[in-house]
Amino acid sequence: MAYIAIVEDExxxxxxxxxxxxxxxxxxxxxxxxxxxxxxxICVPPNLLILNGHMPGMHGIVFFQKFREYSKAPVMxxxxxxxxxxxxxxxxxxxxxxxxxxxxxxxxxxxCAKLLVRIGRRR
Numbered sequence: 001m002a003y004i005a006i007v008e009d010e011x012x013x014x015x016x017x018x019x020x021x022x023x024x025x026x027x028x029x030x031x032x033x034x035x036x037x038x039x040x041x042i043c044v045p046p047n048l049l050i051l052n053g054h055m056p057g058m059h060g061i062v063f064f065q066k067f068r069e070y071s072k073a074p075v076m077x078x079x080x081x082x083x084x085x086x087x088x089x090x091x092x093x094x095x096x097x098x099x100x101x102x103x104x105x106x107x108x109x110x111x112c113a114k115l116l117v118r119i120g121r122r123r
Contacts, residue, residue, distance in 0.1 A: 002117045005046035006030040007037045007063065008078065009055040017050065020106045021113060034058040038066055045071035048116050050109070051096075053079030061088055064096065074116040078102060078109070 004026045008014045014030035021028045029046075031037035035057045041049065049067065053060040064075060074097040077085050082099040089095055097119065098112050 001025050001027055002047040002121075003027045003029075003044075004048045004050065004113060004117070005037070005041055006050045007034055007041075007055070007060075008032065008050070008052040009034075010052070013052075013078070016106055017109060020110050024110060024114070026113070026117075034060075034063050038063060041067060042070045045073050047073060047120050048113055049073055049075045050113070051075055051077055053077050053081060053085045061085060064089070065092075065094070068094065074098070074120040076100060076109070076112055076116060078104065 004021055006014055006017050006028065009032050011032060014032060018028045018030050034055050051060050051063060060077060076098040077096050078100050079085050080102045082101040086099045097116050100109060100112065
């Protein structure tokens with residue numbers, strides 16, 4: 001089964017997404033500290049990365065740029081400022097596979113995750 005990593009500083013969001021994704025059969029790790037997550041995810045890249053756009057310690061865009069140096073796995077941003085993140089990345093010639101604005105439906109995130117995992121396997 002696919003491995004999904006969640007990097008999100010809000011514990012309740014991590015927990016609810018983890019439970020929803022595990023219920024679909026995915027293997028899920030969640031990290032609330034991006035500085036701990038990055039080296040681990042570089043060593044063992046996930047099939048999908050779900051990433052918060054704004055976190056203490058390292059901004060989501062910086063995390064994304066560093067992650068992209070080592071992995072082409074699909075990335076889904078979760079952020080109250082999803083449009084701003086998309087615009088910033090596109091201005092730098094980069095793009096994630098999905099931008100989901102907060103608040104969101106966990107069912108929607110799971111549906112997007114299923115699609116992105118399939119896309120990632122075709123790469």
